[in-house]
Amino acid sequence: MNGYALVVATDEFEKITAASIIGSIAAASDIPVDVFVTMNGLRPFEHEVVETRDFTTGPLGEAMLTSEETEVPLFTEQFRDAREMGPMNLYACTMAMEMWGRELDDYVDIFDGELGVSGFLTKASDKQVIFV
Amino acid sequence: MSEQLTADVTIDARGAGCPGPLMDLIGKVKTADSGTVFELQTSDRGSVSDVPEWVEKAGHELVETVEHEDYWSIYVQKA
Numbered sequence: 001m002n003g004y005a006l007v008v009a010t011d012e013f014e015k016i017t018a019a020s021i022i023g024s025i026a027a028a029s030d031i032p033v034d035v036f037v038t039m040n041g042l043r044p045f046e047h048e049v050v051e052t053r054d055f056t057t058g059p060l061g062e063a064m065l066t067s068e069e070t071e072v073p074l075f076t077e078q079f080r081d082a083r084e085m086g087p088m089n090l091y092a093c094t095m096a097m098e099m100w101g102r103e104l105d106d107y108v109d110i111f112d113g114e115l116g117v118s119g120f121l122t123k124a125s126d127k128q129v130i131f132v
Numbered sequence: 133m134s135e136q137l138t139a140d141v142t143i144d145a146r147g148a149g150c151p152g153p154l155m156d157l158i159g160k161v162k163t164a165d166s167g168t169v170f171e172l173q174t175s176d177r178g179s180v181s182d183v184p185e186w187v188e189k190a191g192h193e194l195v196e197t198v199e200h201e202d203y204w205s206i207y208v209q210k211a
Contacts, residue, residue: 021151028158070149085159
């Protein structure tokens with residue numbers, strides 16, 4: 001097994017958080033992880049959205065964001081930590097960025113670059129793909 | 133028996149939810165010498181099963197898990 005390719009296409013806070021947790025533990029355990037953020041999944045990574053916590057959440061997401069008893073790292077922090085601990089790379093989808101009218105600088109500084117679908121398929125060719 | 137356990141490194145991850153405690157442990161284990169014993173203090177119930185899973189897969193040794201009133205101490209020795 002040569003690692004995981006995580007496709008994050010959702011803007012749901014809980015799903016992105018789950019992806020960040022699974023990917024982070026894998027990368028911290030030295031399992032290669034490539035994360036491809038596309039479609040609505042890019043919006044929660046925008047600076048303003050992160051700063052205002054304007055996420056699309058359900059009840060559990062609300063609890064995670066407001067819990068005073070349990071400290072739950074934000075998915076952006078989780079990805080950032082994982083990139084420092086292991087072989088994880090994050091890529092933003094070029095097509096979705098264009099549709100959103102965004103540049104890479106509009107997103108939190110955790111992306112290694114942007115990719116098109118061919119680039120992602122190349123990176124995912126030897127990995128197990130997980131679609132979120 | 134549990135009172136006799138001593139750790140070289142104590143990681144206080146109490147109050148942190150999944151995967152915080154495990155990430156803290158992995159980070160410390162990576163940079164430690166072989167044979168180092170860690171005490172991971174966690175109030176996250178999931179860590180009680182999750183940390184041993186990782187320890188076994190990573191090839192380290194789970195020494196013991198001690199339950200306290202409101203947290204657990206998971207002792208791990210680096211291979």
